[in-house]
Each structure stands twice: as structure tokens, then as C-alpha cells.
Amino acid sequence: MRLRYWGMSSTHLLSNTTAPTRVTILPGIKTVLEYQIFLKNHSQDCKPDRCPYCGRSGLWCHGSYTRTADRAFVKVFRYLCHYQDCGRTCSCLPECIPPRRHYLWDRQQAALVLVMLGKSIKAIIPPFSRPSLRTINRWKKRLFAKYNEHHLHLCSRYPELGKCATIESFWIACFEQVGMMRASFDIHQAREAIP
Numbered sequence: 451m452r453l454r455y456w457g458m459s460s461t462h463l464l465s466n467t468t469a470p471t472r473v474t475i476l477p478g479i480k481t482v483l484e485y486q487i488f489l490k491n492h493s494q495d496c497k498p499d500r501c502p503y504c505g506r507s508g509l510w511c512h513g514s515y516t517r518t519a520d521r522a523f524v525k526v527f528r529y530l531c532h533y534q535d536c537g538r539t540c541s542c543l544p545e546c547i548p549p550r551r552h553y554l555w556d557r558q559q560a561a562l563v564l565v566m567l568g569k570s571i572k573a574i575i576p577p578f579s580r581p582s583l584r585t586i587n588r589w590k591k592r593l594f595a596k597y598n599e600h601h602l603h604l605c606s607r608y609p610e611l612g613k614c615a616t617i618e619s620f621w622i623a624c625f626e627q628v629g630m631m632r633a634s635f636d637i638h639q640a641r642e643a644i645p
């Protein structure tokens with residue numbers, strides 16, 4: 451089994467770190483369970499074809515780390531570019547796991563829609579999987595701050611979204627029609643920082 455990879459930059463997403471690591475996204479893996487099965491049978495296929503920094507082929511596996519995704523622990527592989535003038539590392543995440551966020555896309559999407567509609571998240575999202583209002587507002591702030599760039603890329607791919615008159619209506623329609631997971635992947639492919 452061989453998937454295609456998109457080793458696009460997410461350094462702006464990670465720019466608040468001292469040593470940003472670019473991520474490559476494995477498309478088509480929609481759930482954590484699918485990813486765990488994929489790792490059991492095709493872990494060698496996690497390796498990106500090319501280094502996301504210099505674009506050359508020849509990455510070496512450089513260990514792995516464990517991260518949480520919702521309430522599961524999953525393995526994420528790191529890769530090292532073996533060229534001396536590059537020598538940087540990257541990691542590879544499945545489409546279903548957001549880089550640097552604990553909550554999966556569907557949880558983020560549900561919480562953001564409720565906040566944008568002015569509804570209470572407490573009434574709908576169960577406590578064990580509920581992000582704090584402060585966290586959701588941080589997501590919303592970022593979503594709104596990147597609106598111009600994301601709007602441009604997503605409308606070029608999904609023209610019907612161009613009819614939305616406000617930021618809130620745009621994101622609600624986008625989540626409903628495309629889903630936050632796929633929209634984030636599309637944004638990543640366009641070399642923009644994902645939400």
C-alpha cells in the first residue's frame with residue numbers, strides 16, 4: 451500500500467516554537483482507529499517521498515514520539531533529511547490528527563460552530579470531551595485571524611462558499627459542506643498555516 455504525501459510547510463503554524471518541525475499529512479486516514487490499523491500493516495508507508503524543507507528525496511526514519519489524540523495515544527514517526535546542508539527533521543501525521551492540538555477536528559468543529567451560533571457548549575458536548583471556553587475562543591480567534599487567506603484558498607476549491615456574507619456564515623457553511631478536517635488538509639496543501 452502506498453499513499454501520496456503532501457509535505458507542505460506548516461512552519462508558520464509552529465512559529466511559536468524554538469525549533470519548528472514541519473509536518474507532512476497522510477491523506478485519507480479519517481479516524482484514529484484507521485491510523486492505528488495503518489501503522490500495524492503499513493508503517494513503512496508513513497515516510498514522505500521528499501523532505502518538506504529542501505524537497506529532495508531520501509529521508510531516513512529518525513525515531514518516533516507518542517502523542518495524544520482525543521483520548522488515545524498514537525505513535526508518530528520522525529524523519530531526518532540525510533543531506534548535510536539540510537539535516538532537518540519532519541514528522542508525519544494522519545489527516546485525522548491536528549498538529550499541536552489535543553482535540554480532534556470533529557470536536558473542534560462542533561465547539562466552534564456552537565460558539566459562532568452563540569449557543570452553550572455545555573448543553574451539547576459531554577464534559578469528558580469538552581474543551582474549555584477559553585480554548586475554544588483561542589481557536590476562534592485564530593480561525594478569524596486567518597480568514598482572508600483561508601477564504602481565498604477554500605473558495606477557489608469550493609466556489610459555493612463564496613456566497614457567504616460573513617466570517618461566521620463562511621466557516622459554518624465550510625464545516626457543514628467540507629468539514630474542518632478536509633478544509634484543514636486543503637489549506638495545508640495550499641501551503642498556508644492550518645487553523
Ligand SMILES: [Zn+2]
Nearest residue numbers: 501504531536
Ligand atoms: Zn532536506
